[in-house]
Structures are given as C-alpha cells and as structure tokens.
Amino acid sequence: MTEVVVQRVKTKYHWPPVQLNFWILIMLVGASTILGVFSSFITVQQQLMVGIPWYFAYEITVSALAVFFIIVMLWLISQRQLLPGIVIIGSFILFVLWLVGLIVISIQLWGPSGSVNSNCQMYVSGQGVRGANTATLAWLEQNSICQSWTAAWAFNLVGVVFLLWMIIMAYQVYRDDM
Template sequence: MPRRPHTKHYQWPEIQLNIWIITVIAASAICLGIFAWFISVQNELRLGIPWILPYMLTISSLGLFFIIVVLVLAAQGFLLPGIILVGTFILFVLWLTGLIETSLQMYGVAANINDNCQIWVYDNRVGGNNLNTMAWLAQSNICNCWRTAFAFELVNTVFFLWMIVMAWKVHRDVHH
C-alpha cells in the first residue's frame, strides 16, 4: 500500500486574517479611487501627471489582486505562509515607497501640500451660493483626499508588515 505524503496543516488565526483582509481591501480600494480621481483632475486641468499617481493606482490594484489570490488560496486550503511572506513583503516595500513619496509631497520642502492646503484653503474659507465657494469646495476636497490617501497608505504599510509577522508565526508554529 503506497504511503500518503505528509501534508503540513497551517493554522492561520482566523479573526486576525479576516481583519487583515477587510482592512487591506478597504485601504487599497480607497487609495485606488483617490489616485484615479487625482489622475482625472490632472487630465482635466491639462497638467502633467506626477509618477506617484499612476504608481499608487497600480499598487492599490496589486493590493486588491493579492487579496483575491489570498481568498482563493484560503478557499482551497492552500494558504501557504511562504506564498504570503513573499507577496506581503513585495507589497510592503511597494506601499512603503508610495508612503515615503506621498509624505514628501505632503510635508516636504519642494511640494508641501499640507502647508499649502492650510494657507490657501483652510485659512481662506469661502461661503455662499457662488463659483468661489464651489472652487473652495473642490480645493478642500483635494486637500482632504491627500490626507486620506496618506492615512490609508500608512494603514496598508503597517498591515502588510503585520501580515509578514503573522505569516512567519504560522510558518514557525508548524515547524515547532
């Protein structure tokens, strides 16, 4: 009688895995929408598109694609820590790169979006039923979207790091 090969069973912490999946889906989808809208605004204004916009659009899409892969692998009982470690490490580096560039855009010397928003938008509130108010609302929305994108890039960067640690623990637990 042939022997069955011994298959390792990896025990993933379900609640943590589900929280991770939901958070990464939300953060990736929010960043995808924001950066797609930024590209649309740049095109409408006939301005050049800085590399960070398509870059973040791409890695947001990759984040969502990776979650689909994780869900498919989990459904088939084939969620291997090695696959997750490699995928999350790559995405961690990509998100960290985007976070660094976004922080340079938000708080850097050359393009200080945060200070510009404070000076030109938040400190110059406009009201009333007129074109100036509409322009102010659009500018305020752009500023808030930059802040939101930065926050969710930070969340995804931390959550990909968290998944690296979690996958390593799952891998280690099987070997001990």
C-alpha cells in the same frame, strides 16, 4: 526486492481567523481608497490639462496589485491551500512597494517647498468661503483634494504597518505548524 512507499503528507496551517479577516478587510479598504483617490487625482489633472506625476500611476498600480494579492489569498483560503511562504513573499513585496509610496506621498505632502500641505494651509484652510457661487464650489473641491491627500497618506501608513504585521503573522503560522 525492495518496496518503496511514497507517502504524501499534507501540512495544514492554522491561520487565526479573526486576525486574518480583519487584515483582509483593512487592506481592501486601504488599497481601494488609495486606488480611488489617485484615480480621482488623475481625472482632475486631465481636466486641468496639466501633467500627471509618475507617482499617481505608481500608487494606482501598487494598490491594484494589493487588491489582486488579496483576491488570490481569498481563493487560496477557499481551496484550503493558503501557505505562509506565499503570504510572506507577497506581503514583503507589497510592503516594499507601499513603503516607497508612503515616502513619496510624505515628501509631496510635507516636503520642503511648495508642499501640498503648505498650499492647503495657505489657500484652503484659512479661507471660509460660503454661499451658492462658484467660489464656494472651487473651495469645496480644493478642500476635498487636501483631505484626499491626507487620507491617502494615512491609508498608505496603515497599509505598511498591516503588511509588516502580516509578514510576522505568517511566520508565526509557519513556525507553530512545524
């Protein structure tokens, strides 16, 4: 008779805690900012009774997926089961989605004609409205919208870079623990 012994070996992956926590913090801030900015844009579009571009809902969905992915990562960390493969796959999917969002926002912000930036330069940046009146309130809202576009673009760029960084870091964690 032959005896078969099955032995389960648990591999422990050693994630660099400072880099992982920093990544989680920056990605949460970025995803939350994009979620808030485009939710605000939808509210403005609805108030103006104009159409809502498809990429507003796209950005909200992608940033919500990023927040969900980070929550799943935090749960896996608490269970001590954060696997590099899960992080690589999730980060790659989010990387592609965020890159598409970055391209769309870049086109809208600095596109060839009627871009957000050219409109901001023409109607907002050159106007110095002051005083307690509705024109000043309108200018402040327009200025806020222009700055929100820039912030959304910047956080999208940071998110793309950080997702690429996470893919590399997860691969290094996998490779070091082989």
